[in-house]
Amino acid sequence: MDARALGQYFENPDTLFQLVNNTAVCMVACNALNRTGVISRLLEGPADTAVLAASCQVPADRLARLLDYLTAHEIIEKAADGTYSANARTQVMHDARDYLVSTELGAKAGSKMHESLKGDGTPFEHFFGQPVFEYFSSNPDAAASFGGFMGWMTRRVQRFLFAEHRFEPFSTVVDIGGSMGDLLLAILEEYPGTNGILFDLPATAEIARAQVAESPLADRVEVVGGSFFEEVPTADLYTLKQILHDWNDEECRHILSTIRKAIVPGGRLAVIDHIVSDVPTPNEAQSTDIAMMIWDTGRERRLAEFEALFAASGYRLDRMTRNPAGHSVIEAVPV
Known part of the structure; x- marks a missing residue:
């Protein structure tokens, strides 16, 4: 559309x-x-x-x-x-109920954009008194709705992902910040004979275990709790859907460097995020960039900005499948 x-x-x-x-x-x-x-x-x-x-x-x-x-x-x-x-x-x-709930949350936070522009902190912090992920830790209902929102976004993107972008052969995929496992389970169903690791914060991983256990693919999944700023499991494919856009450049380099230490030779990194057009365009990437300014310290990025993050973290851009209607797929390989 x-x-x-x-x-x-x-x-x-x-x-x-x-x-x-x-x-x-x-x-x-x-x-x-x-x-x-x-x-x-x-x-x-x-x-x-x-x-x-x-x-x-x-x-x-x-x-x-x-x-x-x-x-x-x-x-x-x-x-x-x-x-x-x-x-x-x-x-x-x-079907979009969790997205609509999260949008209402974002609208409340967005009412503090002017205060954020004139001072420190995000609009979310100004309205709710704490950063977004700390807020979710202390408000499980809001965290559950946000997890449902991420699942809904996954269902939106997977139609494009599987039709337009095929992953090269891999044995184990780690979904970094994989929430309730929607993307990981979809990938494992699309690629038989592979295994997956759902990696997220310990509290989120604990919640996700029950959902993963109900899947017929549960025997191919390991759920691991931890911090991607410290250590991640070893694999030959890493997916990061709507992860890098949550963080500033320094934080993104830290995340990518952590993965670089764990990735096996010949492994691949797949970033699934919006790509902002070099010329301002009234598309989803442009509006989501403002949403990120409300929620956290992150941003949507241009392709050249992704390339700079990769180069500073020990990767090079290998291929990219652009999605004009939503999230694109950007693959990088270690150098």
Whole structure:
């Protein structure tokens, strides 16, 4: 889908209001109806307001107003008799529930962007009082939603990854910062006869064990807790999906150098991240770069900036598969 420059909405106050008002209201409505279970109930079958209100224990009058908003925007459907039903867009909205929750979190933090620009710390720190990963450590529900968001992003990228970029033969892949194991399990399913190591912080790894154990591929997976600033397992393929963009250049060099010490001869490093265009473009990479400014100290990077990180950490760029609609794959090899 082609990206539209948001400046086109600034041509007059009416289109600007439509953009900003509906962005904010849609996120609120979708989150409320996902969290209360209304959307899950609609996906089971049509129901009227009274049935939905009773089954989800919410006030019928306010629920009807939210449902009519989503109906107006064609996210759900309403029959002449007042019965609501789901459509294909409803399923997309429900699948994105953890993304929408995390976006709401990011919007709260983003309200402190001006304070961050004038002082130290990220907007997230200014709003929540601590860096994002410390916040997740002390707020397990938020951490779980963020893990679900990362899984949703993995499902988005894996369609591109497996169709457009094939990994060279490997025996063991380590997914660095692999969260709940969505990407790792998808890779192992796509490449039979290989094994994988899910590597993340000890607390995250402990949560991920249960999800991995439920997979039919569990016997091919080892879950390891640790810090990629200190030591990582040995393998011949490392994947880093949406990892480097969390950190500044010095921190990225540290992460890459840690992997460089462990990678076997002939091994490969696959960075799965956005690539910012040399000329500013209204695409996902450009907007995610601002999101990273809100959440943490990281950033999205241009290809030349990735090459500089590799060169400073003992690698060289070997090949790249660009994804104009999302995350690209950048492979590097040790030198």
